[in-house]
Amino acid sequence: MERPIGVRTWLEIDKTALLKNYDTFRQVIGSKVKLMAVAKSNAYGHCLFDYAKTMSEFGVDFLGVDSVTEAMKLRAEGLKTPILILGYTLPERLNDCAENDITVTVSSFDQIDELKAQGGKLKIHLKVDTGMHRQGFQLDEIKDACQQIGQLKSVETEGIFTHFAAAKNPAFPRDTEEQICQFNQALQIAEKYFGPNLIKHAAATAGTLLFPKSHFDMVRIGIGLYGLWTSNEARAYCEDKISLAPALSWKAITGEVKQIKKGERISYDLTETMDKDTTIAVIPIGYWNGFRRSLSSVGHVLIHGKRARVLGRVTMDMIIVDITNISNCKANDIVTLIGRDGDEEITLDEIARLCDTSVYEIPTQLNPLMKRLYK
DSSP, X not given: OOOOTTOSEEEEEOHHHXXXXXXXXXXXXXXXXXXXXXXXXXXXXXXXXXXHHHHHHHTOSEEEESSHHHHHXXXXXXXXXXXXXXXXXXXXXXXXXXXXXXXXXXXXXXXXXXXXXXXXXXXXXXXBOSSSOSSSBOGGGHHHHHHHHHTOTTEEEEEEEOOOSSOSOTTOOHHHHHHHHHHHHHHHHHHHHHOTTOEEEOOOHHHHHHOGGGOTTEEEESGGGGTOOSOHHHHHHHTTTOOOOOOEEEEEEOOEEEEEOTTOEETGGGOEEOSSOEEEEEESOOTTTTOOGXXXXXXXXXXTTEEEEBOSOOOSSOEEEEOTTSTTOOTTOEEEEEEEETTEEEOHHHHHHHTTSOTTHHHHTSXXXXXXXXX
């Protein structure tokens, strides 16, 4: 393992793991269902462009992004794969989407009014609110929405979709089953206006794994393609049938090694007192980089294949760790913050548990300025 020249901390993305996950979901959905790779939010921390480029090379059918900013970046970098903006698009950016073959989500009557003012031919996907109560037309609004959209000559309605609110636990399928039922009712209405060839999609990662009837024409896979499980329940239900390979590792270096005497206190607010003479390493990363402040005194890193506990407060740009039991540690040694070193591993699930948060939140908050290396 070598440090890239000129950086103190970096992320490594394993393309072999990404391909394994891609192949796994292709096997789950079969040959007739399209696969959207959700690359929003800097590809869940995995680098928007490099991830989208990799998935396009694998043969993904669609890319899902949150905003026109993300979509335009991918087009500017030369990616030709179909792109759907899943979030709200400002009216002044609709022409950008039309000119760059970027598909827009339409989920409200206000947006329909905004469509009337844009000029170029624009592809849209109609969003249906079947119970999440976030974006989308409710079932009793679908007919009116279809009528209004159908009158817009500059709009091509390419698809229709919904999003599940509670598909991550197979023991409680009722809410998802009800959403599928409502979506099917919406489809019957929409197809009267736009024909049977709409791209119909409802399932994200959990729905794809747990509710095969929700595959329709396309699935939207986000966290699963990165090798992460949506929930412990989904993992327990599926892991004897499929395996997922986490693709992301986070590395840094030791910047300084020093001795602290028993009884000394450490870091901001002097929150931790040494109960013995202690060897410490200072690592030049902190909560600015995405190493959560809630890992203060409880988080670990790996050095030379061994765990080193965080001492005291996690600060903005540095952490201190206990390396008393790690021999031959010196400045510029490699530190693993997420990933495997020898027989030890620090997973995103472990970090999420310590931080009392979702596994989704940890990688998406890794600083986008940190170098990502696709290997």
